[in-house]
Amino acid sequence: MILVTGGAGFIGSNFVLEWLAQSDESVLNLDLLTYAGNLENLSSHEYDPRHIFVKGDIGDTKLVPKLLHTYKPRAVINFAAESHVDRSIHGPEDFIQTNVVGTFHLLESVRAYWAELDEKAKTDFRFLHVSTDEVYGTLCANDPAFTETTPYAPNSPYSASKAASDHLVRAYHHTYGLPVLTTNCSNNYGPYHFPEKLIPLCLLNAMNGKSLPMYGDGQQIRDWLFVKDHCSAIRRVLAEGKLGDTYNVGGWNEKANLDVVNTLCEILDELKPREDGLSYKVQITFVKDRPGHDRRYAIDATKIEHELGWKPQETFETGIRKTVIWYLENQPWVDHVVSGAYRQWLNKQYV
Incomplete structure (x- = not known):
């Protein structure tokens, strides 16, 4: 059995679904089900005995040790995190509590559990x-892309909290010998993505005749990684990664935000044309840039390809088409996930 934290979120739920599709090994899924956690993502395994769901916090110093000793997982994959830059700007404390303090308590619980294993299980x-x-x-x-040795220089409360958690994980390996692995990924997209991030937000707004908000000039560049490719990379690192090492996971797809949204609009123009015959591009609206908005991210994923033989299977063009089709075919999921709290957030952030 493996323990997956944050396994009802976007990347975590995709990982659980892919794991159960490709393995007979069971998953213990621990998720607090905050706003972006959604058990509906995992409804296909509601009655699957291989999937055991527990609602709880990674920082719960009573629950987590109990789960570890009861189920005795051979691995812990930690997806649990607050992950949205915009939300971290408005409310950084939640990010410190979950990403820093929560990761610390999780590491402490795992370290105590690991120390009591027999030698083979520890290894x-x-x-x-x-x-x-x-x-x-x-x-x-013109800067070279991020490598695993690029110095840390986080610029938002979110990225600072994730940097802190990365350092804690590294320290627990160096100090206590805990057998850790770290992956640093680029921007994920794909099915089950909570519609606050660029791609699902613009897809949702386009289909509902609303504006497609574009920060600043829309020329912020990101490397885009299809979520199922990310999941396959994590499985590879878990199976073959060198202890204590970090692996950058990217899609080799640098795109400006405006180009991403234009591509979305073109696919929607083809698959679900507007009644008035106009392109969805007329809905693009430029809004005030967010504070401290990083201009460009780019991942050099050479190490994971050379050492572990992993590379992404999807191009941006194939992955984004699959994503649009999924959202068009899963409108009930979209309707259920868009709550009143979500609409209030949109008004606060973009209006």
């Missing part, structure tokens, strides 16, 4: 921490 055990490229800061147009 086989893994703690895989899932992080972000945002810890590296921002790049200029």
Whole structure:
């Protein structure tokens, strides 16, 4: 059995679904079900005995040790995190509590559990921490892409909290010998993405005749990674990664935000044309840029390809088409996830 934290969120739920599709090994899924956690993502395994869901906090110093000793997982994959830059600007405390304090308590619980295992189980055990490229800061147009040795320079409360958690994980390996692995990924997109991030937000707004908000000039560049490719990379790192090492996971798809939204609009124009015959591009609206908005992220994923043989299977063009089709075919999921609290957030952030 493996323990997955944050397994009802966007990336976590995709990982659980992919794991159960490709393995007979059970998953213990721990998630607090905050606003972005959604058990509906995992409804296909509601009655699957291989999927055991527990609602709880990674920082719960009574619950987590109990789960570890009861189920005895061979690995912990830590997706649990507050992950939205905009939300961290408005309310940084939640990010410190979950990403820093929560990760600390999780590490302490795992360290105590690991120390009591027999020698073979200790040798086989893994703690895989899932992080972000945002810890590296921002790049200029001609700068080389982030590598695993790029110095950390986080620029938002979110990225600073993730950087702190990365450092804690590294320290627990160096100080206590905990067998850890860390992955730093680029911008994920795909099915089950909570509609506050750029791609699902613009998809949702387009289909509902609302404006597609574009920060500043829309020329902020990100590297885009299809979520199922990310999941396959994590499985590879878990199976073959070198203890204590970090692996950058990227899609080799640098795109400006405006280009991403234009591509979305073109696919929607083809698959679900507007009644008036106009392109969805007429809904693009430029809004005030967010404070401290990083200009460019780019991942150099050479290490994971050379050492572990992983590379993404989807281009941006194939992945984004699959994403649009998924949202068009899963309108009930979209309707359920968009609550009153979500609408209030949109008004606060973009209006």
